[in-house]
Amino acid sequence: MKHAKELAKLQDHLVKHHLKVTKQREVILDAFLRNEHVTAEQLYRMLGRHKPHIGLATIYRTLNLLCDSGIAQERHFGSQTHYDNVVNKRHHDHMICTQCGAIIEFENCDIEHLQEAVAATHGFTITTHKLELYGLCRQCKN
Amino acid sequence: MKHAKELAKLQDHLVKHHLKVTKQREVILDAFLRNEHVTAEQLYRMLGRHKPHIGLATIYRTLNLLCDSGIAQERHFGSQTHYDNVVNKRHHDHMICTQCGAIIEFENCDIEHLQEAVAATHGFTITTHKLELYGLCRQCKN
DNA sequence: ACGGTACTAATAATCGTTCTCATTTTGTGA
DNA sequence: TCACAAAATGAGAACGATTATTAGTACCGT
Numbered sequence: 045m046k047h048a049k050e051l052a053k054l055q056d057h058l059v060k061h062h063l064k065v066t067k068q069r070e071v072i073l074d075a076f077l078r079n080e081h082v083t084a085e086q087l088y089r090m091l092g093r094h095k096p097h098i099g100l101a102t103i104y105r106t107l108n109l110l111c112d113s114g115i116a117q118e119r120h121f122g123s124q125t126h127y128d129n130v131v132n133k134r135h136h137d138h139m140i141c142t143q144c145g146a147i148i149e150f151e152n153c154d155i156e157h158l159q160e161a162v163a164a165t166h167g168f169t170i171t172t173h174k175l176e177l178y179g180l181c182r183q184c185k186n
Numbered sequence: 187m188k189h190a191k192e193l194a195k196l197q198d199h200l201v202k203h204h205l206k207v208t209k210q211r212e213v214i215l216d217a218f219l220r221n222e223h224v225t226a227e228q229l230y231r232m233l234g235r236h237k238p239h240i241g242l243a244t245i246y247r248t249l250n251l252l253c254d255s256g257i258a259q260e261r262h263f264g265s266q267t268h269y270d271n272v273v274n275k276r277h278h279d280h281m282i283c284t285q286c287g288a289i290i291e292f293e294n295c296d297i298e299h300l301q302e303a304v305a306a307t308h309g310f311t312i313t314t315h316k317l318e319l320y321g322l323c324r325q326c327k328n
Numbered sequence: 329a330c331g332g333t334a335c336t337a338a339t340a341a342t343c344g345t346t347c348t349c350a351t352t353t354t355g356t357g358a
Numbered sequence: 359t360c361a362c363a364a365a366a367t368g369a370g371a372a373c374g375a376t377t378a379t380t381a382g383t384a385c386c387g388t
Contacts, residue, residue, distance in 0.1 A: 062333090062334085063334075063335090064334060064335065064385075064386090066334090066335065066336085066385095068335085068336075083375095084375085084376080085375085096336095097337075098336090098337085099336070099337045099338065099339095100337090100338095100376090101336085101337075101338080101339090101376090101377075102336065104375095104376065104377075105335095105336095105377090120262065123374075124374090124375070125375080125376085139305060139308065139310045139312075148308055148310065150304055152300060152304050155297055155300045155304070158294060158296055158300070159297065159317075159319055162292050162294050162297070162319075163281060163319055163321070166281065166290055166292065166324070167324030167327070168281045168283075168319065168321055168323055168324065169321045169327055170281075170319045170320070171284065171320055171321040171322070172320045172321070173318060173319045173320060174316065174317070174318045174320070175301075175315070175316070175317045175318075176316045176317075177301055177304075177305055177310065177315045178312070178314045178315060178316070179305070179310055179311045179313040179314070180311045180313070181308075181309070181310055182308070182309030182310065185309070185311055204355095204365085205365070205366085206353080206355065206364085206365060206366065207354080207355095208354075208365090208366065208367080209353090210366080210367075211366090225344095226345080227344085238367095239368075240367090240368085241367070241368040241370095242368090242369095243345090243368070243369080243370090244366080244367060244368070246345065246346070247346090247366085247367090265343075265344070266343095266344065267344080267345085329388105330387100330388080331387100331388090332385100332386085332387100333384105333385085334383105334384090334385085334386100335382105335385090336381100336382085336384090337380105337381100337382095337383105338380090338381095339379085340377105340378085340379070340380095341376105341377080341378070341379085342375100342377070342378085343374105343377095344373100344374100344375095345372100345373080345374095346371105346372080346373070346374105347370105347373080348369100348371075348372085349368105349369095349370100349371100350367100350368100350369100351366100351367080351368090352365105352366080352367070353364105353365085353367080354363105354364085354365075354366080355362105355363095355364085355365095356361100356364100357361095357362100358359100358361090
């Protein structure tokens with residue numbers, strides 16, 4: 045069974061908060077897990093002709109739920125919010141191709157350590173950070 | 187005379203593009219230069235009781251103009267767009283205090299070099315980047 | 329089956345920003 | 359200096375993304 049871990053995480057969160065496991069939530073979770081870096085709009089179109097029609101508001105609500113459960117994380121690329129599956133992943137940042145929109149994940153501990161060092165010199169304590177590199181991916185460099 | 191360089195830069199841009207020097211543009215530029223990291227709303231409230239009332243649309247238009255002139259740069263902190271004076275400054279990034287909203291600028295070449303190195307391993311060419319550290323500033327750490 | 333709680337879709341509302349438009353201001357060249 | 363075209367203005371409508379409201383529906387334990 046694919047995605048069992050994510051489903052378990054969601055159910056755990058739902059039970060802990062006296063929320064319910066619904067068909068819509070499972071459907072949205074499934075669609076989310078099949079696609080990295082989706083927006084609410086994309087999921088909405090993707091599920092457009094699903095048997096019981098799923099409203100846009102429900103998708104937004106469920107995506108927020110996934111964030112609360114620790115399954116997803118929001119990323120603000122451009123004007124829309126993208127959601128990223130973070131289960132089984134350590135912290136990572138992104139490169140975004142401004143030509144084709146491709147999103148490449150990467151992680152680099154050295155950068156993180158330098159961030160801590162810089163913050164320390166200003167007496168600043170980091171809780172989270174956001175690092176995005178914009179440019180051209182290998183394919184678009186022509 | 188304060189801010190002469192910025193004013194010259196704006197006038198130069200206006201002339202080059204057959205645009206006009208207006209009272210509103212000078213007033214907005216002045217208010218912008220007095221305050222680092224402002225939003226359009228903040229400027230609007232700041233100029234609320236100015237002799238000739240300045241509309242919000244004009245502020246947005248002028249801020250975009252400042253960006254085009256190379257005087258300002260947009261930063262998307264939270265839901266609103268902040269504008270940052272970049273004249274006489276090299277590239278820099280920001281720490282944002284999630285408690286009091288303070289914004290601290292910093293620059294670090296080592297981080298930039300590491301970014302280039304990481305990008306290179308993915309065949310990616312960086313044109314711009316965004317690095318934001320969120321956390322608590324020295325004062326709020328209590 | 330009952331009452332209660334949480335869910336849903338649809339739609340209205342909100343927020344930040346941009347557009348439209350009728351009017352005013354600016355720069356230019358006679 | 360004057361007139362005129364081009365550009366800028368303020369007010370408010372419009373916009374896209376997201377959230378709140380509402381009225382009705384499904385599920386749970388009793």
